[in-house]
Amino acid sequence: MTTRLELHDITKRYQAVLANDGINLTVAPGEIHAVLGENGAGKSTLMKIIYGSVKPDAGRVLWNGEPVKIANPAQARELGIAMVFQHFSLFDTLTVVENIALGLPPGTRLDELARRIEATASQYGLELEPQRHVHTLSVGECQRVEIVRALLAKPQLLILDEPTSVLTPGAVDKLFETLRQLAREGCSILYISHKLDEIRALCHTCSVVRAGKNAGVCDPRQESAASLSRMMIGFEPPAIKHQARTPGATMLSVDHLSLPKNHPFATELQDISFKVRAGEIVGLAGVSGNGQQELLAALSGEDQRAAANAIMLQQTPAGRLAPGRRRALGFGFVPEERLGRGAVPDMSLADNVLLSLQTKATIRHGFVKKPTLVTMAQAIIARFKVKAAGPQALARSLSGGNLQKYIVGREVMRHPTVLVVAQPTWGVDIGASNQIRAELVALRDAGCALLVISEELDELFEIADRLHVIAKGRLSPSIATADADVGLIGQWMSGLWPKPTPTKEHHVQA
Numbered sequence: 001m002t003t004r005l006e007l008h009d010i011t012k013r014y015q016a017v018l019a020n021d022g023i024n025l026t027v028a029p030g031e032i033h034a035v036l037g038e039n040g041a042g043k044s045t046l047m048k049i050i051y052g053s054v055k056p057d058a059g060r061v062l063w064n065g066e067p068v069k070i071a072n073p074a075q076a077r078e079l080g081i082a083m084v085f086q087h088f089s090l091f092d093t094l095t096v097v098e099n100i101a102l103g104l105p106p107g108t109r110l111d112e113l114a115r116r117i118e119a120t121a122s123q124y125g126l127e128l129e130p131q132r133h134v135h136t137l138s139v140g141e142c143q144r145v146e147i148v149r150a151l152l153a154k155p156q157l158l159i160l161d162e163p164t165s166v167l168t169p170g171a172v173d174k175l176f177e178t179l180r181q182l183a184r185e186g187c188s189i190l191y192i193s194h195k196l197d198e199i200r201a202l203c204h205t206c207s208v209v210r211a212g213k214n215a216g217v218c219d220p221r222q223e224s225a226a227s228l229s230r231m232m233i234g235f236e237p238p239a240i241k242h243q244a245r246t247p248g249a250t251m252l253s254v255d256h257l258s259l260p261k262n263h264p265f266a267t268e269l270q271d272i273s274f275k276v277r278a279g280e281i282v283g284l285a286g287v288s289g290n291g292q293q294e295l296l297a298a299l300s301g302e303d304q305r306a307a308a309n310a311i312m313l314q315q316t317p318a319g320r321l322a323p324g325r326r327r328a329l330g331f332g333f334v335p336e337e338r339l340g341r342g343a344v345p346d347m348s349l350a351d352n353v354l355l356s357l358q359t360k361a362t363i364r365h366g367f368v369k370k371p372t373l374v375t376m377a378q379a380i381i382a383r384f385k386v387k388a389a390g391p392q393a394l395a396r397s398l399s400g401g402n403l404q405k406y407i408v409g410r411e412v413m414r415h416p417t418v419l420v421v422a423q424p425t426w427g428v429d430i431g432a433s434n435q436i437r438a439e440l441v442a443l444r445d446a447g448c449a450l451l452v453i454s455e456e457l458d459e460l461f462e463i464a465d466r467l468h469v470i471a472k473g474r475l476s477p478s479i480a481t482a483d484a485d486v487g488l489i490g491q492w493m494s495g496l497w498p499k500p501t502p503t504k505e506h507h508v509q510a
Contacts, residue, residue, distance in 0.1 A: 002065040004029045005050065005187040008061035012045050015113040016389070019045040020056070021212040027157070032179060036232050037209035039352055039401025039431040040387040042332060043192055047159050050190070051083040052076040053460075074433065077103065082108070084146040084163060090133035091306055094147065096128060100149045121148050125174040127289075134263040139423065140288020140455060141337045147178055150398075158182065162427045164198060165314045176202050194429050196225040208232055220291030229430055237434035242441050242463060248278035251449035252418045253297075253312045257319075259298060267291040267473045269298070274468055274475060276418065276449040281440065281471045283464030283481070284453040285489050289472040292336075292422070292453050299420050299451075300333045301326050313418060332416030334408055336453075337422040342407040345396035349388060349406060350377040352395055356410055376413070384409035401428040405436065412439050418442065422453045425489060437463050471495035 007025040011018075019042045027033045034417040037043045043111035050053035050061070050279035052070035057222075059069055065078055070076050076083075090099050097114045104113070121128040126144040132144065150158055161180075166171045179189055179202065191203055199206055200218045206220040208231045216231050226236045257272040269291055276282045278464070286292060297303035298319075299311065306319035313329045323333075335341040343352045351372040355363060362372055384405040388398055395403060408424060424440065425433035441463055444450055454460050460467060460481070468485055469476040469492035479488075491497075 002029075003027065003062070004064060006062035007046070007050070007059075008060040008062070010046065010049060010061075012042075012049065012054065012056050020049070022214075023059070023209065023212070024214055025188060025207055027188045029156075029188055029395050030183045030186050032203045033185050034191045034193065034203040035209060035227065036193075036196075036199065036206055036208040037215075038233055039427075039432055040399040040404075041209045041429075042212040043209055043457070044161070045190065045400065047083065047161065047190065050157075051081060051159065054069050058155045069123060076177075077153060081159070082150035082153045082155035082157070083159040084143070084150050084161055088142045088146055090134045090142055090145060093133065095131050095133050096137075096145050096206060097130040100144060100152065101132060103149065103153075105339070108498060109329060116152060117148055117219060120151055123147070123148050124178050130208075136263050136265045136482040138288045138293045139426075143288075147218075153185060157188045159189065159192075161192045162194070163191075164195065165244045172198075182432075194427070194433065196220075196228045196430065198227070199228065210234075232429070237431055238464060240434065240438050240441055245279055245445065245464070245466070248279040248447065249314075249325050250275045250312075251278050252276040252451065254299075255308055255310055255312070257295075257298065257310045259294060259303070262294075262303065262305070266295055269294050270473045272475045274478065276451050278417070278449050279444060280465045281444050281450040281452055281463055282478070283460035283467045284451060285457060285460055285493065286455070286470040287493055288455060290291075296335065296420070296422055296453065297472065300335070324358065328419030332356070332411040332414055332419040334419070334421040334424065334463055336426070338403050338407060339396060342425060343403060346378075346390045346394055347395060348379060349381070349390040349398075351384075352379055352406075353380075353410060376446070378404055380413060382407040383413070384439075385432075386429070401432050401509055404428050405432055408436050408439065412443055414445075417447045418451075418474050420451045420453070423458060424454065425456065426454075433459075438451055459490060460489075461486070469493055469497065 003026055005027040007023060010020050010023040011021040023046055035043050044255065045054060049056050052072045052075055061070060070435045097117060099426050100117060101108050101110060117128060117130045126148055128144055128148060147163055153306065154313060164175065176245040179243050183189060190480055193199055200223065203220050206219065207217050229236045253275045255273050257269055259269040261268050267290060272295065287503065298306050301321055301323035304320050306317045308317035311319040313326060313331055316329055318326055339345050362369055374391045380390055381387065385400045387407045413417060425436050437459065440450060452460065464481050466478045468479055469489060470479055471493055472495055474495065476492050
């Protein structure tokens, strides 16, 4: 049978980095093929070569048995290749429908396209509003746009990079049904994920890439999560030690926070109340676009419309304080957007330290202390095992996972008293995810109060002491993680939590 895609000895070098070193890959029609590897292993470069956005230095590509040179993404789309990037290629000032129209033939009617988008999004459980501007979307909603754009093309090969990070457990099941149906119809799927259980449940074949080279091919259905981990990183990550502790004083409290929409497509926050105490991790679950973005803006100080005492940092009213004033009170913050918000792409890692640490240690008499920034950056790189050329490397030169490790490390090493983290391990490999989660637990054990906002339920169940769910701008009661399960939290994600508050809610918050 003719193969759908064959890669032979693909090699790509970037200055001192050999991203792909003689990679071979074969994908059959109707096959769901996982590509597994650490952050920086060369997976993204390989996918960009297939999609025509990067040209290999050496090697051959065969498409349906015929040699091809894919010069650009437009040619890839003509061949029948669609890709959903981990870092999105969307224009902020355009609407969803306008962004999708950019990849379609001239003369495409936007009204007809909007109807197709709504139908496709509904079919696959990916809620979208075609007329909404991209700059108003959360990271998760942007990913939905990319997935729907790819599915509209009815591709022969669909490349998906971390596609389930924005979905409820039920929606993940529905997406898997869709992917299996596409595969039965002959569509080949290249599936990049760090969720080993997903790969084992969905994929027929798994190619492992390590340090830019082939490290093995297996049937993931015959492997365990531990054996896949060993293939990918050479060892099985140690279990995170998370022991129950008695929390201390309230460090962050939100009391009856309500905020109207600040743009037509925003989510209105309605009567949000919760507390985070010293020495505990409170997890916030929910499908992207249900108010997480608006709550983060209110907590970080980007949105200062809240009443002063609606947000309290320790005993200080903080609802109207600027971000710098909040940081001076011991507040730390990791946004969900790495490039552009968590880090300035064209600044060095050393200079990016200034984004969260503008104190006498880094600035004196108005002058930046460059050697201090370099020393701090070196410490973050070493402690968090960030793969980078050094403190002077530009933020945009790092892989997504390595940049995430750096941003989280920058906040952890400030020793905050309160830390709000959004999507701490989104798109991060299993080894790095384990390290980030362990650092968050260690910070909690040292007395920090942490609010972790994540769409990774496994992550929240692993590290959180208590859970809330946010749905349509409303907050569920708190529940001890030990009393919850995935099915219950999945149900709460639809807004179906008990009212009035269960008795145990009072117990866990006491």
